[in-house]
Amino acid sequence: MKPLQPDTLIRNPQGTPVVASVIVNCEAARLWDLVGHFAGFDAFIPALSHIEMTGVGVGALRTKYFHDGHCVVEQLNSHDDKAMCMTWTTIYNTLGVAHLWAAMSVEALGAGSARATWTLIGEPIEMPQAEFEGFIQGFADSALENVRRMLG
Numbered sequence: 001m002k003p004l005q006p007d008t009l010i011r012n013p014q015g016t017p018v019v020a021s022v023i024v025n026c027e028a029a030r031l032w033d034l035v036g037h038f039a040g041f042d043a044f045i046p047a048l049s050h051i052e053m054t055g056v057g058v059g060a061l062r063t064k065y066f067h068d069g070h071c072v073v074e075q076l077n078s079h080d081d082k083a084m085c086m087t088w089t090t091i092y093n094t095l096g097v098a099h100l101w102a103a104m105s106v107e108a109l110g111a112g113s114a115r116a117t118w119t120l121i122g123e124p125i126e127m128p129q130a131e132f133e134g135f136i137q138g139f140a141d142s143a144l145e146n147v148r149r150m151l152g
Contacts, residue, residue, distance in 0.1 A: 010089065010091055011099060012089075012121075013099035014121075015133075016121070016133065017119050017120065017121050018119070018121070018122075018133050018137050019117060019118070019119050019120075020117070020118045020120075020137065020143075021115055021118070021144070022115065022145065022147060022148045023113060023114070024113070024114055024116065025112055025113055025151075025152045026112065026114060026151045027112060027114065028107065028108035028109075029084075031106050031114045031151060032081070032084040032106040034150065035106060035116045035118075035147060036079075036084060036085075036086060036104065038062055038079065038086060038088070039051055039053045039062060041143075042064070043150075044143055044147045044150060045143045047067060048064055048065065048066055049067045051065070058078060058079055059075065060075070060076045061073055061076075061091075062075075062076065070094045071092075071093070071094055072090055072094075072095060073090070073091050073092040073093065074089060074091065074102075075088060075091050077089055083105075084105060084106040084107070085103065085105035086103065086104055086105075087101065089101050089102075090102075096124055096125045097125065097132075098122075098123045098125045099123045100120065100122035100123070101120070101121050102120045103120075104117070104119075116144055120140060122136060
């Protein structure tokens with residue numbers, strides 16, 4: 001028998017980035033306090049019942065529980081409060097997603113205005129790619145619209 005070699009199921013997805021963006025009438029730091037809080041996405045995504053964290057900071061795992069029974073486990077890859085950006089990767093889910101990478105960033109647009117941008121690249125298991133991208137576009141747009149309503 002051949003000796004075991006290092007392997008992993010985690011890899012970056014291929015595909016077209018799906019980008020959702022919203023301009024909010026508030027300071028960039030206030031916007032980042034909401035969308036840059038990896039453990040706090042249930043504040044602006046009503047489909048989430050709660051989030052449980054394992055660990056702190058880069059490398060921590062976030063388990064998102066949905067009201068419909070689905071769950072998603074994601075690992076925080078990078079987080080920079082000064083630059084107001086972070087990235088994460090889905091490592092387990094019950095949603096039929098093979099691979100997913102995401103980024104959230106905030107930029108100041110001037111006094112009292114800022115933009116949040118959520119970028120996702122994903123590969124579905126069975127759903128056609130275009131249908132999947134349409135679904136995640138709608139999901140991210142809706143979540144960021146909730147952010148705008150909460151802070152604007």
